[in-house]
Amino acid sequence: MSDPETLAVYADQSARYAALTSDALRNDPLLAAFIDALPKGADVLDLGCGPGIAAAAMAQAGLKVHATDAVPEMIALAADHPGVHAEVKTFDQITGTDAYDGIWANFCLLHADRAALPTILAALHSALRPDGQFHIGMKLGHGTKRDTIGRQYTYVSEPELRGLLKDAGFTVTKTTTGCDKGLDGTYADWIALAAYG
Template sequence: MSDDETLRVYAAKTDEYARIMGHADDPLLDAFIAALPQGGTVLDLGCGPGGFAAAMARAGLRVTATDAVPEMVAMAAQHPGVDARVATFDQIEGTDLYDGIWANFSLLHAGRDALPVHLAAIARALRPGGLLHIAMKTGTGTRRDAIGRRYTYVTQDELHRLLTDAGLSVKTVTTGRDKGLDGTYADWIALGAYG
């Protein structure tokens, strides 16, 4: 993510965001963990305060957690078993590194034109048969929310095509609607895709 205003919002609201995201009780996370090999390697891409990364580490996974906001990384690093680092989506590197990549409502802050590049890098970083979890808000266009964060909205067909173009095979689709940090409700989609 390279949008400075979005980064500033998260830096200013780190504590509030951590309170909202403080629990990692999520059936999608449970399914993600269950699908991975015991002791497998995971990248939590856009980890925020690290609640999901911590749950993965407690489940015995080896977790690398990245976020572009240093304040978020500092929080994530406090969780046992979480190797937290400051990094942007542009810094996804390497080949066959991870059994799973958890991109939970993070890539929605990337520019639309950058999504194919990021997803191709994710596909390379996954081991053969590795699992990507990606969740994004649904809709069309790019706009800022009430507190200034930039969002790239996608349709289900668009996200499915982006993943397929990156060489990933979509296996699961989940939709929902939740209230975000800005206090408004939004529709979302989560896809599970294998390399």
């Protein structure tokens, strides 16, 4: 994510975003399923970790958590959680091969440019160990738009997202959809896919 306006919104509202997402993530069945699918002590990347709520839950479950986000204010919050190694990194700075047993990309890549998604997903697939667990959450829709507080979104359809994952080498195992209220106060349809590398 390199859109300055989006980064500025998250920097300015990091504490409010943490408060908004805290309970939802702590009780998220998708996060629980992701954790349960991994062995204790597994190496996990929380991509676009925000304030580190999911990363903290993973660490509490005995996983070794590396958390990244492009917003320093978010990383400061994430780094406060015990067992979470957090650092400022953009999506395109994720490199390496067979580094992680699981990658949690929960509603972060929706801020990536559409044209960059194939390259980012291919790099994530490379960073994931064989048969490693992958989770991605995106907002459903078409095109690229800003929300009412200025964040830029790349919307996807289910066939488009499935195609992107297949092209990157992932195999989808589960699809979940829903509709929730976001930081801007509006409701949006979303999709989450569980896959393995």
